[in-house]
Amino acid sequence: MCASRPSRPSRPIRSILALAGAVALAGCVFGFRGEAEVEATYPLTDIDAVQIDLGATPLTILGDEMAVGLELAGAWRSIGGSSKVAREQALGPEIVWDTDLRVGRLLAVVPLKLQGQVDFEADEIRLPPDHDLVLETTLGDVYVFAMDGNISVDVGVGHVEIDGGAGGIAVRTGEGDLEIRSPGNLDVSTGRGNALVSQSGPGGNDLVVYAKGGSIEVVLRSDADLDLRLAGREIRVHTGTVSTVTSRRFNREVGGASVKVWVDAPQGDVLVRLVDAP
Amino acid sequence: MQLDLPPGEYFIDDTTRGGRITLSVEPGRTARFELTEAGARGSAGEGPAPVRESPAASKPPRWKQVVSPTLSAVLPGLGQMINGQPGKGVGILFGTVALAVGAAVLRGASGRTDVSGRGLGSDSFGTEVISAAGYGLLSGGLQMLYAAQIMEAHATAAGMRAPQPHTRHRVAFEVTRMATVGLRAGDPAAGFFPDWNMSVLGQVARRLSVGVADMSIKQGHGFQRTTLQGGVRLHYRFYDRGRVWLGAAAGVILQGSFGRTDPPRLAAGSPLPGSDGSFAAIPYGQLDARFFILHRWSLNLTPRISAPLAGPRFYNGSDDRAVARNAITLELGTGVGVYF
Numbered sequence: 001m002c003a004s005r006p007s008r009p010s011r012p013i014r015s016i017l018a019l020a021g022a023v024a025l026a027g028c029v030f031g032f033r034g035e036a037e038v039e040a041t042y043p044l045t046d047i048d049a050v051q052i053d054l055g056a057t058p059l060t061i062l063g064d065e066m067a068v069g070l071e072l073a074g075a076w077r078s079i080g081g082s083s084k085v086a087r088e089q090a091l092g093p094e095i096v097w098d099t100d101l102r103v104g105r106l107l108a109v110v111p112l113k114l115q116g117q118v119d120f121e122a123d124e125i126r127l128p129p130d131h132d133l134v135l136e137t138t139l140g141d142v143y144v145f146a147m148d149g150n151i152s153v154d155v156g157v158g159h160v161e162i163d164g165g166a167g168g169i170a171v172r173t174g175e176g177d178l179e180i181r182s183p184g185n186l187d188v189s190t191g192r193g194n195a196l197v198s199q200s201g202p203g204g205n206d207l208v209v210y211a212k213g214g215s216i217e218v219v220l221r222s223d224a225d226l227d228l229r230l231a232g233r234e235i236r237v238h239t240g241t242v243s244t245v246t247s248r249r250f251n252r253e254v255g256g257a258s259v260k261v262w263v264d265a266p267q268g269d270v271l272v273r274l275v276d277a278p
Numbered sequence: 279m280q281l282d283l284p285p286g287e288y289f290i291d292d293t294t295r296g297g298r299i300t301l302s303v304e305p306g307r308t309a310r311f312e313l314t315e316a317g318a319r320g321s322a323g324e325g326p327a328p329v330r331e332s333p334a335a336s337k338p339p340r341w342k343q344v345v346s347p348t349l350s351a352v353l354p355g356l357g358q359m360i361n362g363q364p365g366k367g368v369g370i371l372f373g374t375v376a377l378a379v380g381a382a383v384l385r386g387a388s389g390r391t392d393v394s395g396r397g398l399g400s401d402s403f404g405t406e407v408i409s410a411a412g413y414g415l416l417s418g419g420l421q422m423l424y425a426a427q428i429m430e431a432h433a434t435a436a437g438m439r440a441p442q443p444h445t446r447h448r449v450a451f452e453v454t455r456m457a458t459v460g461l462r463a464g465d466p467a468a469g470f471f472p473d474w475n476m477s478v479l480g481q482v483a484r485r486l487s488v489g490v491a492d493m494s495i496k497q498g499h500g501f502q503r504t505t506l507q508g509g510v511r512l513h514y515r516f517y518d519r520g521r522v523w524l525g526a527a528a529g530v531i532l533q534g535s536f537g538r539t540d541p542p543r544l545a546a547g548s549p550l551p552g553s554d555g556s557f558a559a560i561p562y563g564q565l566d567a568r569f570f571i572l573h574r575w576s577l578n579l580t581p582r583i584s585a586p587l588a589g590p591r592f593y594n595g596s597d598d599r600a601v602a603r604n605a606i607t608l609e610l611g612t613g614v615g616v617y618f
Contacts, residue, residue: 027414027581028407029460029471030606056464058395079461081585081604089602096541112503112539113556113589116598119464139465141394158394176391193391 034078034086038120042070042097044104049132049149051105054095056139056156057121063129063146063164070097070106074122078114093118132167141176150184159193166201177214190214194268198275206260215268218261219275227257232270239274342435350431354424357431370427377420384413385470393465403467410459410470418612421455422577425614429571443570445518447617450487452477454613456582460593460601471593471601473609479513487513492531496594503537505592509560523568523576531560531584535592558589558603568615580611 044050050070052059057074064071076093080086093110108120132149135142138156150167153160159176162169171178171188178190183201187208194214197207203221216232223239230237230250237244241254263270289300342361350357354374358367387409433441456473473496479489491511497504511529518524535556562584568576585606593599601607 027411027458027608027610029458029601029608031461031602033461033463077463078602079463079605080602081606085602085604107541109541110539112535112537112554115498115503115539115590116592116600117463117590117602119462121464139394141391157390159391176394 031079031081032083032086034080034083034088034090036076036078036087036090038072038074038076038095040072040095041068042072042104042106044069044127044131046102047099047104047131048102049104049134050127051103051134051136052125053136054106054108054120054122055110055137056119057108057137058140058158059122059135059137059142059144060124061133061135061142061144061147062124062126063148064126065128067126067128069127070104071126072106072122073124074120076118076120078118080117089114089117093120095120129164160188160190163200178209178211195265204259208260208262209264211265211268213267214265216263216265216270218263218270218272220261220272221275222259223254223274225255225258226253227260227262228252228254228272229260229262230270230272231263232265232268234269236270237272239272343432346431346435347428350428354427358427358434361431361434363434370423374420374423374427377416377423381413381416381420384409384416406466406468407459410468414457414459414470414472414610418455418457418610422579422612426571426577429575429577433571438572441521441570441573443518443521443523443568443576444574444617445515446484447481447574450477450479450481450489450615450617452479452491452578452613452615454578454580454611456492456580456609456611458601458607458609460599460607461605462599469599471599472595473507473593475507477511479511485515485518487511487515491529494594496592498592498595498598502539503535503592505533505535507531507533513566521570523566523570525566525568526564527566528563529561531558531562531591533558533560533586533589533591556589558586558591560584560586560591564611566611574617576615576617578611578613578615580613582609582611583607584609 072095076090078086078090080089092114093108096107096109098105098107110118129146129148133144133147134152136154137158139158140155141158142153142155142160144151144162145164147164148166151162151165151169153171155173155176157175158173160171160173161179163181165182166184168184169180169182169186169188171180173190173193175192176190177193178188178195178197180186180188181198181200183199183205185206186197188195188197189210190212192213193211195209195211195216197209198219199205199207199221201221207218209216209218220239223241228237228242228251231248233247235246235250237250242252244250261272263272287300346357346360349360353371355367355371358370453476456475458471459468460471461467462469473494475492475494477489477491477493479487479491481487489511491509493508495504495506509529509531511527513525513527515523515525537554539554562582564580564582566578566580568578570576583606586601586603588603590600590602
């Protein structure tokens with residue numbers, strides 16, 4: 001038989017609890033950062049297409065007639081438990097240039113023991129503009145300028161800006177805005193973001209644009225022979241041959257209808273205009 | 279025996295025959311308790327004699343002891359509503375929703391296109407640390423609230439006023455989320471690192487337990503890396519009064535990782551990628567506070583200090599979360615323990 005009353009922790013116990021709470025609130029990792037610069041040139045003799053997959057990094061690709069090969073500049077960034085470990089870790093991974101017939105591939109290879117502790121960030125990549133490009137990154141904005149070949153871009157999360165790509169452009173980004181100017185045929189899409197797509201050169205190239213969660217603006221150089229298939233919340237078309245303001249869906253063929261302008265923005269608005277129009 | 283007690287309500291348990299006497303002591307009056315062959319009997323001053331509680335009348339329906347916690351597991355707070363505590367149930371529901379929304383907002387606060395640009399590695403570090411720490415605290419609170427309200431629904435349904443933790447238990451099982459905020463090499467520059475694990479400890483002497491701990495399997499880097507983790511722990515409970523236990527422990531986590539990281543080569547006939555591996559030993563010391571809501575179930579809060587030696591320590595998460603070797607790490611564990 002017993003009678004009991006709730007007991008309270010004594011003063012030392014409360015002190016321990018307070019100390020534990022303070023330690024808990026400071027939950028963190030003490031670490032250091034390291035960096036190793038990378039500058040390299042890879043030969044492009046007999047190479048037509050270049051694939052670049054450097055992990056989660058922004059990519060800036062410049063077409064340069066003076067480039068003697070694929071010129072890469074960037075840095076490995078690392079973390080470590082001490083400054084010495086961080087420096088060592090930055091030197092651990094490598095950039096691999098792998099070729100087969102007329103295709104070359106640039107890869108960032110990270111050993112398992114360095115995963116999550118190193119990251120390559122490319123500053124700039126230059127190469128002769130007549131090569132085809134295949135770019136992949138899981139996280140990072142992609143900029144491509146003055147490349148004339150075919151350009152294919154696959155991005156997990158990141159904005160994409162391209163000026164060039166006469167050989168045609170295919171772009172997919174899971175989330176990010178698109179800004180494309182090209183004389184080539186385009187097939188571009190974004191999961192969440194807006195798209196601004198412009199014809200350059202004489203115009204007349206096909207434009208297939210999809211923005212699942214954003215709006216689309218299409219700027220045309222020519223309004224001849226258009227095959228307009230537009231879908232969106234609000235649709236505005238201002239060309240010399242077609243002018244309308246409508247919603248949901250708008251289809252119209254002009255002339256021979258040989259130039260596809262297929263635009264789909266299920267949750268956004270669509271604007272199609274000529275380059276000189278407001 | 280005469281006791282001078284302040285006014286209030288007192289309970290006297292008859293452990294020999296079973297049953298409980300409630301004595302209300304009013305200002306200026308005397309309460310009396312008698313133990314006779316016929317049984318225990320109490321009286322308080324000139325008021326009506328206290329009536330011995332009938333077990334059938336005082337014990338809530340048995341079905342509630344199962345249904346209430348089950349409903350609370352499905353929808354937080356619903357079990358409390360079934361138990362006739364609608365205010366508490368609604369409060370728990372709103373609290374759970376608030377913590378979940380707050381955690382979700384903080385999780386999405388730093389990432390995606392915010393960190394897809396170049397050179398954000400150090401500039402964004404402060405805000406990313408705050409976001410990650412805030413997410414850790416809110417999600418840890420959510421986890422503890424969820425577990426607590428399930429236990430509380432059962433305790434209320436069973437009429438349990440004060441749990442009596444099993445200090446002489448033989449085995450303790452624990453599920454814990456150790457968590458910290460760590461550096462990342464890329465963007466975002468800081469992240470939330472969780473490590474979900476299980477432990478089984480046997481009490482080999484009074485207050486002293488030993489066993490296997492921190493057991494888990496982790497998949498990372500797009501399921502290309504598998505990490506097996508386990509360890510040993512020695513634990514001493516230095517305080518166990520009422521429903522609160524405090525203890526300290528030391529141990530070591532052993533972590534082995536393997537996978538294929540070398541990408542296949544372009545050229546036909548190239549050799550297949552080789553396998554790669556990593557090993558780390560992570561010694562640690564920790565404190566723990568356990569709060570019992572049921573006799574055999576506790577909520578655990580565990581601050582820990584550790585450092586991976588020989589290799590990196592990998593955490594849960596589809597993207598790469600690793601603490602580099604030799605990095606001193608402060609973690610907070612939140613979890614649930616059950617004792618047999």
